[in-house]
Amino acid sequence: xxxxxxxxxxxxxxxxxxxxxxxxxxxxxxxxxxxxxxxxxxxxxxxxxxxxxxxxxxxxxxxxxxxxxxxxxxxxxxxxxxxxxxxxxxxxxxxxxxxxxxxxxxxxxxxxx
Amino acid sequence: xxxxxxxxxxxxxxxxxxxxxxxxxxxxxxxxxxxxxxxxxxxxxxxxxxxxxxxxxxxxxxxxxxxxxxxxxxxxxxxxxxxxxxxxxxxxxxxxxxxxxxxxxxxxxxxxxx
Numbered sequence: 001x002x003x004x005x006x007x008x009x010x011x012x013x014x015x016x017x018x019x020x021x022x023x024x025x026x027x028x029x030x031x032x033x034x035x036x037x038x039x040x041x042x043x044x045x046x047x048x049x050x051x052x053x054x055x056x057x058x059x060x061x062x063x064x065x066x067x068x069x070x071x072x073x074x075x076x077x078x079x080x081x082x083x084x085x086x087x088x089x090x091x092x093x094x095x096x097x098x099x100x101x102x103x104x105x106x107x108x109x110x111x112x113x
Numbered sequence: 114x115x116x117x118x119x120x121x122x123x124x125x126x127x128x129x130x131x132x133x134x135x136x137x138x139x140x141x142x143x144x145x146x147x148x149x150x151x152x153x154x155x156x157x158x159x160x161x162x163x164x165x166x167x168x169x170x171x172x173x174x175x176x177x178x179x180x181x182x183x184x185x186x187x188x189x190x191x192x193x194x195x196x197x198x199x200x201x202x203x204x205x206x207x208x209x210x211x212x213x214x215x216x217x218x219x220x221x222x223x224x225x226x227x
Binding site: 034036041043044045049089098099100101102103105 | 117
């Protein structure tokens with residue numbers, strides 16, 4: 001089955017700096033790659049996603065890049081703010097699985113003022 | 114509020130018991146997915162229903178079962194509970210299978226087995 005590796009497991013940055021989280025996946029059939037943010041006591045919240053026919057997608061301070069050949073994708077957060085502090089999960093899935101998500105283990109991001 | 118409602122929020126029960134977790138998807142969403150989140154295993158896919166029919170199974174134990182009713186709410190039944198079943202259980206919903214705009218997760222049910 002699909003195996004998603006996520007690094008780093010913890011990340012601490014100063015407010016205003018950029019944060020990068022990287023994921024690799026194993027199944028070349030995967031074609032949908034979402035990123036979720038989970039705050040304490042809440043469910044994961046979709047923040048951005050990318051499909052395999054696109055190499056990069058940006059939404060304000062958040063961007064995701066995908067390299068299908070290397071089977072890796074990354075989340076970039078620029079101009080970080082304290083409210084960005086949370087656990088971030090990458091995931092991979094494919095249409096034949098009904099888009100059941102295979103998640104990475106998560107990255108705990110701390111943005112210090 | 115994500116629009117996906119899960120009840121109860123917290124559940125404490127003894128080993129060997131059976132519990133039912135309930136999920137009401139967002140209005141108009143036909144797909145419901147169940148996930149288990151634990152410290153050691155992370156977020157793991159359990160099962161997917163679309164418009165009342167089971168569509169895919171993940172790492173769901175035989176002691177666990179689920180169903181989606183005609184009104185589209187879903188229930189996850191956990192039986193013969195073990196200490197290791199203690200976890201957060203999330204459901205997520207989407208309009209169709211394929212999640213063109215991604216899933217929406219509920220806030221979860223925290224199950225503690227003692």
